[in-house]
Amino acid sequence: MHHLSTSPKPKSNFRLHYKTQTLSSQIQESREDCLFLDVIVPKQVFDGSKSRIRRRQNAGAAVVVWVYGGGYTEGWKRSSGNPSGLIEASQAGGEEGIVFVAMNYRLGAMGWLAGPTLQAAGGVSNAGLYDQRLALEWVQKYIHLFGGDAKRVTVMGESAGGGSVVHQITAYGDQKGVPFQQAIPQSPGYLPTPSYFVQENTTQTFLSLLNVSTIQEARQLSSAAVIKANALQVGASTYGTFTYGPVVDGVFVPALPGTLLNAGQFAKNVSVMVSHMLSEGPAFTPPNVRTDDQLEAMILSLNPETPAPAVNYIVKTLYPAKYDGSQPYNSPIERTTLFVTETSFTCNTYFLNKAYGNQTYAYQFAVPPGFHGFDVPYTFYNGQPTNLTQDMIAPVGKTLQAYLTNFIMTGNPNGKGLPPFPMQGQNASMNSISTTVKRVKDDTSNQRCAWWEKSLFT
Numbered sequence: 294m295h296h297l298s299t300s301p302k303p304k305s306n307f308r309l310h311y312k313t314q315t316l317s318s319q320i321q322e323s324r325e326d327c328l329f330l331d332v333i334v335p336k337q338v339f340d341g342s343k344s345r346i347r348r349r350q351n352a353g354a355a356v357v358v359w360v361y362g363g364g365y366t367e368g369w370k371r372s373s374g375n376p377s378g379l380i381e382a383s384q385a386g387g388e389e390g391i392v393f394v395a396m397n398y399r400l401g402a403m404g405w406l407a408g409p410t411l412q413a414a415g416g417v418s419n420a421g422l423y424d425q426r427l428a429l430e431w432v433q434k435y436i437h438l439f440g441g442d443a444k445r446v447t448v449m450g451e452s453a454g455g456g457s458v459v460h461q462i463t464a465y466g467d468q469k470g471v472p473f474q475q476a477i478p479q480s481p482g483y484l485p486t487p488s489y490f491v492q493e494n495t496t497q498t499f500l501s502l503l504n505v506s507t508i509q510e511a512r513q514l515s516s517a518a519v520i521k522a523n524a525l526q527v528g529a530s531t532y533g534t535f536t537y538g539p540v541v542d543g544v545f546v547p548a549l550p551g552t553l554l555n556a557g558q559f560a561k562n563v564s565v566m567v568s569h570m571l572s573e574g575p576a577f578t579p580p581n582v583r584t585d586d587q588l589e590a591m592i593l594s595l596n597p598e599t600p601a602p603a604v605n606y607i608v609k610t611l612y613p614a615k616y617d618g619s620q621p622y623n624s625p626i627e628r629t630t631l632f633v634t635e636t637s638f639t640c641n642t643y644f645l646n647k648a649y650g651n652q653t654y655a656y657q658f659a660v661p662p663g664f665h666g667f668d669v670p671y672t673f674y675n676g677q678p679t680n681l682t683q684d685m686i687a688p689v690g691k692t693l694q695a696y697l698t699n700f701i702m703t704g705n706p707n708g709k710g711l712p713p714f715p716m717q718g719q720n721a722s723m724n725s726i727s728t729t730v731k732r733v734k735d736d737t738s739n740q741r742c743a744w745w746e747k748s749l750f751t
Contacts, residue, residue, distance in 0.1 A: 327397045330428050331370055334439050335380055335390035342440030355383075355702040356441040358394045358432055358473070360425060362452030362482070362666070364535035365405055366527045370395035373451070374673025382694035383702060386709070391701055392441035394432055398424035398457075401523040402499050405537035408492030414508035418492070418542035422460055426545075429461070429472040447475035447701045451669055453538065455481035459550050459641060460539050462565075466547045466558035475564045475704060477697065479658075479672070480573060480665055481641040485549050486540040487751045488598045495536060499526055531594055533577030533633060550641070551746045554648035564704045566654040566697075567642045569737065571663025571725075574634030583625035585614055588632065596750065603750040607632075611741050621736075638665070640742035646717050646735070647746070654706050654716055655723035655735055656696070660689055672697065693726060 334342075338354040359376070361368045376393040383391040398404060404421030411418060433443045450458045455478035462476055486492070502522035505511050511519070530536040539546055553559055582591050585608050592604050612632050613620065622628045646653050658668040670677065674690030696706040696714060706714045712730040717723060721738035725731050 327369070327399065328424055328427075329370070330394055330396040330431070332436075332439050333376055333380065333393040333395075334441075335384065335392075337389045338392060338440035340440075341389065342438065353437055353440045353442040353445075354389055354392050355445040355447070356392045356394060356432060356436055356443075357447045357449050357477075357701045358396065358429060360396065360398070360448065360450030360454035360457045362450065362454040362480075362669075363400070364482075365421065365453045365456075365538040366401045366523075366535045368400070368453075370397045373454075373669055375675050376673060378675040378690070379673060379694055379698065382691065383698035385695065385698075388702065391698060392436065392439055394428075394436070396425060396428035398428070401527055401537050403519065403523065405539070406496055406499060407540045407542060408489055408496045410493060410496050411508055412542075416508055419460075419539055419545050422457065422464070422539060422545050425457055425461060426464065426472070433472045444474065445702075446473040447477060448473045449477035449479070449697075449701075450481075451479040451672070452482045452666060455479045456483035456539065456641065459483070459645065460546060462563060462645075463550045463553040463559045464545055466553055467560055471560040471563060473563070475566075475700070477566045477568075477700065478642070478645070479568045479668060480570055480638055481567070481645075482638050482665075483538050483550075483641065484534065484595060484637055485551070485745075485748070485750070486538065486596070487549055487748070488596050490598055491596060492540050495526075499523070502526055532579040534595070549748050549751070551644040552748045554644045555746050557648075559648060561649075564700075565645055565649055566656075566700045566706060567645050568656045568658055568668070569639045569642050570665055570668060571657060571659040571661075572634075573638040573665045574630040574632075576665055577637060578626065578630045578633045580626065582629045585609075588612070588629060591629075591632075592750075599750050606744075607750070611744060635737075635741055636745065639737045640745045643735075643737035643739075643742040644746050646721070646737070651717040651719055651721060654700065654714060656714070657723055657725045657733070657736075658693070659725045659727040661727070668693070689726065689728060692730065696726075 342353060359373065361370060361373045363372065380390050380393055398421045405419065407418035417423065429448060432446055436443050448458050448461060458476050458478040459481045461471060464471060499522060500506060500511060502525050503511050503514060503518065527536050541548060579591065582588055588608050589604050592599055592607060612628055614628065616623050622631050646655055660667065671690040671693045674694060692711065695708055695711055699708040700706040714724050717735065721735040722732050723735045725733045
């Protein structure tokens with residue numbers, strides 16, 4: 294176990310003019326024309342880019358491309374925080390620093406409408422994934438003009454952003470390669486949605502909210518009408534869900550990510566650093582799901598086509614109602630929370646670790662209370678208070694940022710003055726990061742996640 298201590302703040306040439314916005318102003322500014330990205334470059338890197346361009350060289354600084362979270366229905370490229378602290382961390386050892394890119398992508402119905410009706414009308418399922426891919430391809434083509442190295446690109450995201458990163462790793466079943474070399478999915482979140490029935494039902498509900506019956510009619514409406522209908526639909530989502538997100542479409546997502554990873558249909562040459570929280574599920578767990586019947590109903594509400602034997606296996610074998618100490622839960626609500634945690638978040642990290650032969654850098658963010666999303670202020674730590682006192686967050690935030698930026702720059706999170714960070718290895722261990730850093734068994738390496746990986750519920 295290693296205790297964290299503070300260190301002097303590194304000097305930096307990085308400057309950022311950052312405009313803050315309230316949530317209400319963000320909602321008011323929601324618009325369909327949103328596909329923009331930010332490129333934030335340390336002065337030293339940008340100045341050096343001029344000579345590199347003259348020499349027609351692409352070699353430059355490491356690049357991180359941030360994909361924000363928000364349930365695939367909210368957020369924007371600056372909603373996660375100010376990246377200046379992360380960039381300063383990359384300069385702590387005297388390095389020139391990293392280039393930070395943050396993208397927008399379409400959200401809700403505009404980004405994730407899917408299913409047969411949409412496709413028959415010439416629409417494209419998973420438009421949000423294509424937006425992200427386009428941004429990553431843009432980085433490959435142009436980042437050298439800003440002093441970045443297209444051969445040193447890490448795509449990084451949290452929650453829906455992390456789930457998006459996983460889908461980019463498995464894009465097209467690895468038939469087209471990927472426009473990045475490294476990945477950091479943090480709490481990768483997505484619901485396994487293989488069912489065209491669910492996709493079609495979502496589309497028909499959206500059309501009814503628009504008071505139209507076809508995609509062609511919907512295209513004639515104003516963007517304001519579409520945005521309003523989307524807000525109504527997302528607002529009526531089942532507890533803990535957001536209606537929209539990545540789905541199996543047979544093209545960009547030929548199968549569920551777990552299935553593709555298990556089948557070897559993913560970008561195998563990508564280096565991966567992956568994380569999950571100590572307690573991912575509480576915020577997404579319906580408080581009234583406590584009995585077997587209620588859990589069965591929840592499963593079928595998420596995927597009505599789940600075969601009866603699979604539902605029975607999930608309820609009776611994977612998550613049995615036993616509260617005698619034989620299970621990793623001690624009450625009905627803890628049982629439901631584990632189901633939500635594993636199906637939406639933590640098993641997704643298991644799929645990645647296993648696919649890469651445990652040659653990944655895995656960590657758990659365990660600062661109390663360890664809830665989903667509580668790591669984001671530490672990733673983007675700039676001296677602001679969070680759920681810890683200032684004396685406690687500073688060393689934790691700086692340690693996390695050092696691990697992240699070391700990996701972004703070198704493919705290895707280890708560095709001078711940091712607690713050791715080995716690869717996961719065949720014993721499936723990970724670093725647990727809190728006010729101390731210790732090595733622990735990865736709790737996602739279990740028979741439940743192994744079952745979910747096989748997609749036997751489809």
